[in-house]
Amino acid sequence: MAQQTYYVRDTLAEQQPAPASTTGLVGWMRENLFNGPFNTILTLLALYVIYSVAWPVIEFVFINGVWTGDDRTVCTTAAQGGIQPDGWFGGCWAYVGAYLNQFMYGRYPFEERWRVDISAILLVLALIAVLVPNLPFKRWALLFAAIVFPVATIVLLTGGHFELGGFFFGLSGLAGLSGDFAFFADLAIVALIVAGAGLLAARATGSNPGSVVVPIIAVFVGIGVIMAIFAVDFGLAPVETAVWGGLLVTMVISVTGITVSLPFGVLLALGRRSQMPVIRSLSVIFIEFWRGVPLITVLFMSSVMLPLFLPADTDFDKLLRALIGVALFSSAYMAEVVRGGLQAIPRGQYEGAMALGLTFWQMMRMIILPQALKLVIPGIVSTFIGLFKDTTLVLIIGLFDFLGQIQSSFANPNWASPVQALSGYLFAAFTYWIFTFSMSRYSIYTEQRLHTGHKR
Amino acid sequence: MTDSSQNGGVERTFFLNDPKVRAIIYQVVMVAIVVWAGWSIVDNTATNLNERGIPFGFDFLTAPSGFGINQSLIPYSESSTYGDVYWVGLINTLLVAVIGVFFATILGFLIGIARLSHNWLIARIATVYIEIIRNVPLLLQLFVWYFAVLRLLPAKREALDLGPIGLLNIAGFYAPKPIFGANTWMVGVAILIAIALGIGIRFWARRRQMATGQQFPIGWTFIGLLIVLPLIAYFISGDPITFEYPELARFGPQGGIRVIPEFIGLLLALTLYTAAFIAEIVRAGIMAVSHGQTEAAHALGLRNGPTLRLVIVPQAMRVIIPPLTSQYLNLTKNSSLAVAIAYPDLVSTFTGTALNQTGRAVEIILMTMLTYLAISLLTSAFMNWYNKRVALVER
Numbered sequence: 001m002a003q004q005t006y007y008v009r010d011t012l013a014e015q016q017p018a019p020a021s022t023t024g025l026v027g028w029m030r031e032n033l034f035n036g037p038f039n040t041i042l043t044l045l046a047l048y049v050i051y052s053v054a055w056p057v058i059e060f061v062f063i064n065g066v067w068t069g070d071d072r073t074v075c076t077t078a079a080q081g082g083i084q085p086d087g088w089f090g091g092c093w094a095y096v097g098a099y100l101n102q103f104m105y106g107r108y109p110f111e112e113r114w115r116v117d118i119s120a121i122l123l124v125l126a127l128i129a130v131l132v133p134n135l136p137f138k139r140w141a142l143l144f145a146a147i148v149f150p151v152a153t154i155v156l157l158t159g160g161h162f163e164l165g166g167f168f169f170g171l172s173g174l175a176g177l178s179g180d181f182a183f184f185a186d187l188a189i190v191a192l193i194v195a196g197a198g199l200l201a202a203r204a205t206g207s208n209p210g211s212v213v214v215p216i217i218a219v220f221v222g223i224g225v226i227m228a229i230f231a232v233d234f235g236l237a238p239v240e241t242a243v244w245g246g247l248l249v250t251m252v253i254s255v256t257g258i259t260v261s262l263p264f265g266v267l268l269a270l271g272r273r274s275q276m277p278v279i280r281s282l283s284v285i286f287i288e289f290w291r292g293v294p295l296i297t298v299l300f301m302s303s304v305m306l307p308l309f310l311p312a313d314t315d316f317d318k319l320l321r322a323l324i325g326v327a328l329f330s331s332a333y334m335a336e337v338v339r340g341g342l343q344a345i346p347r348g349q350y351e352g353a354m355a356l357g358l359t360f361w362q363m364m365r366m367i368i369l370p371q372a373l374k375l376v377i378p379g380i381v382s383t384f385i386g387l388f389k390d391t392t393l394v395l396i397i398g399l400f401d402f403l404g405q406i407q408s409s410f411a412n413p414n415w416a417s418p419v420q421a422l423s424g425y426l427f428a429a430f431t432y433w434i435f436t437f438s439m440s441r442y443s444i445y446t447e448q449r450l451h452t453g454h455k456r
Numbered sequence: 457m458t459d460s461s462q463n464g465g466v467e468r469t470f471f472l473n474d475p476k477v478r479a480i481i482y483q484v485v486m487v488a489i490v491v492w493a494g495w496s497i498v499d500n501t502a503t504n505l506n507e508r509g510i511p512f513g514f515d516f517l518t519a520p521s522g523f524g525i526n527q528s529l530i531p532y533s534e535s536s537t538y539g540d541v542y543w544v545g546l547i548n549t550l551l552v553a554v555i556g557v558f559f560a561t562i563l564g565f566l567i568g569i570a571r572l573s574h575n576w577l578i579a580r581i582a583t584v585y586i587e588i589i590r591n592v593p594l595l596l597q598l599f600v601w602y603f604a605v606l607r608l609l610p611a612k613r614e615a616l617d618l619g620p621i622g623l624l625n626i627a628g629f630y631a632p633k634p635i636f637g638a639n640t641w642m643v644g645v646a647i648l649i650a651i652a653l654g655i656g657i658r659f660w661a662r663r664r665q666m667a668t669g670q671q672f673p674i675g676w677t678f679i680g681l682l683i684v685l686p687l688i689a690y691f692i693s694g695d696p697i698t699f700e701y702p703e704l705a706r707f708g709p710q711g712g713i714r715v716i717p718e719f720i721g722l723l724l725a726l727t728l729y730t731a732a733f734i735a736e737i738v739r740a741g742i743m744a745v746s747h748g749q750t751e752a753a754h755a756l757g758l759r760n761g762p763t764l765r766l767v768i769v770p771q772a773m774r775v776i777i778p779p780l781t782s783q784y785l786n787l788t789k790n791s792s793l794a795v796a797i798a799y800p801d802l803v804s805t806f807t808g809t810a811l812n813q814t815g816r817a818v819e820i821i822l823m824t825m826l827t828y829l830a831i832s833l834l835t836s837a838f839m840n841w842y843n844k845r846v847a848l849v850e851r
Contacts, residue, residue, distance in 0.1 A: 278483035292832035294789035389593035436591035
């Protein structure tokens with residue numbers, strides 16, 4: 001039987017386009033939204049949720065929102081004594097606009113607000129200089145952010161011209177000095193004592209006296225210069241912290257908390273991993289105590305008990321008390337984050353550093369901490385975010401932070417309306433969200449940038 | 457290094473260079489500083505209290521408080537003592553914390569799983585929820601719920617009828633009140649018997665599976681027992697539980713159990729806030745189990761359900777539990793924000809009102825802090841124990 005070949009294909013078939021139902025928008029929807037009955041139900045449910053949540057929000061904010069007006073009539077319905085039709089329910093952004101300055105500065109004197117503005121610009125500059133990678137002069141930027149910026153802001157915001165006094169067993173008082181002179185005399189005395197002790201120790205241990213004494217003197221000169229700047233009268237009108245308020249107070253508390261908690265957190269974390277039992281147990285007690293209590297009680301403590309803890313003549317302002325409470329609290333949290341990083345560094349790194357003959361602090365500064373901190377950047381940033389959100393709690397002890405200022409604005413009958421609270425809170429939520437969300441985005445960005453290991 | 461026996465008895469280094477000596481010196485200095493600081497704090501406090509004429513002591517706890525508390529699970533009246541205030545506050549704190557933990561866990565797991573859903577919309581909704589809730593201060597959310605949302609409810613004399621669930625208005629939520637008849641104890645006994653039987657069956661099923669390899673649906677049996685037995689007891693004992701439904705009378709809802717709006721606001725805020733954090737923990741936990749585990753389970757012939765139950769979840773739980781614990785603790789500690797909306801928790805009643813009335817700042821704040829500290833330490837001790845049980849045993 002002869003073989004008969006009917007058809008042999010000698011070219012490849014033309015590639016057909018994929019079926020329309022599997023490509024493009026339709027295909028994507030079939031794959032991601034409507035594959036199977038269960039998923040279809042879920043999708044419909046989700047659509048319903050979006051409709052029932054998103055639409056009222058859009059309606060409240062944009063469609064019914066009132067952007068201009070001078071008093072409560074624009075934000076109330078006819079039945080409530082206003083001009084809006086009955087059943088109207090929308091955001092009263094005119095009220096937010098009218099109070100915007102108060103939300104930002106609190107009762108900070110109007111003619112002095114440029115000082116707050118300059119501080120804000122300095123903060124932005126410091127942040128850019130430190131946070132944007134690949135900018136030159138990183139070292140100087142850090143110096144600016146860590147020393148120049150805080151000193152400048154403190155002087156600008158308070159007005160400077162602090163009264164200093166002797167602090168060392170009344171020694172300078174014996175010499176008839178008082179005020180600023182007494183302070184600097186005492187500082188010099190302490191500097192000499194510490195430097196002398198350092199010199200003796202250096203002699204005894206056979207190390208180079210210069211390498212011990214010079215840094216000590218430098219630190220004391222630095223302290224002296226900073227304190228001198230605080231003491232000088234720049235001609236700025238003093239502004240009590242009692243009139244500070246709004247976003248200013250929120251930023252002061254969070255920036256202080258962040259800058260204080262990082263170094264203290266590192267020290268506490270090192271203390272907790274120390275070989276010395278006393279230092280280790282003290283660190284553990286400190287950390288666990290602050291982490292075990294709510295921030296509210298810490299703030300109550302610092303506002304009620306701190307004045308009792310100190311000698312009767314010490315005058316403490318309210319903001320400073322809150323700052324101390326927040327700093328103690330956040331240091332403990334930071335310590336645990338940093339400890340996580342320290343634990344993740346392999347032992348070989350420690351041993352390698354020791355084998356090179358580095359001292360403990362050299363090892364930490366140059367080998368361990370750079371790696372450990374890099375590992376825990378997400379944790380550090382989320383602690384910062386937590387701290388930033390927690391600053392709202394100070395309104396409970398009677399400070400007017402951003403939220404406190406908004407809350408207190410409800411007392412004014414000029415803008416009283418049923419939508420006032422919701423408008424104010426939405427504005428507050430939006431503002432806080434901008435800050436915290438950008439912090440978390442920055443953390444993700446840094447994490448990816450520093451992710452030098454292998455990616456999958 | 458300074459072993460003198462090997463270099464002819466000559467000390468080659470000065471004693472200050474010996475790390476051990478240095479360590480001792482550092483620690484002595486540290487102890488001295490701490491003792492000095494502690495002593496001066498105590499001394500200053502004593503002096504300051506003396507000057508202000510405030511005595512120190514805990515005798516005020518037995519004095520009558522003279523103020524009312526609008527929610528109390530134990531008998532409390534205005535003639536009760538400050539000690540009672542402490543207990544009322546503590547119980548209210550624990551109440552909102554426990555209920556909050558319960559709902560936050562359920563909601564958190566749901567949202568965490570939703571964020572991993574293959575359904576694009578569901579995953580996006582979960583992401584948006586998490587990103588909004590996590591990035592807005594809890595206190596602000598509490599204010600929104602209490603001062604903005606709950607204020608939109610009907611006024612005191614009207615109410616939103618939720619049908620069999622109860623009535624809702626600005627003065628709170630009125631739930632049906634169960635009234636237990638004489639034979640209710642039989643239902644309770646039935647529940648206990650069901651639990652005991654369940655444990656027994658589990659024990660037996662384990663043994664049988666070890667011996668023969670045959671499996672037994674323990675979970676379904678247990679749920680069945682737990683439903684059927686009490687139902688039988690309920691009908692045998694003659695329908696003992698009746699509900700007193702709240703009704704809208706002239707001056708507002710009457711009857712039923714009233715849940716104060718402060719509780720509702722606080723519970724809503726705490727639950728929704730903590731759920732967002734729990735969701736992220738759950739997501740991270742599930743993602744920490746590598747895909748190879750799923751593939752291996754499928755290769756062994758396990759279907760999707762058992763794969764999830766026997767392979768994925770036990771491994772994910774190991775990652776989830778430690779951070780979950782700290783979220784529970786956070787919720788408990790965050791419940792102290794109640795003071796901002798005057799829910800009568802520990803901080804609000806005891807550290808707030810009682811402190812203002814007595815002026816015993818040191819004692820009261822110390823007691824409050826130690827209470828929270830004790831709750832934290834106990835919870836973490838328990839969770840550490842549990843964590844050790846489920847932890848991977850490595851050889």
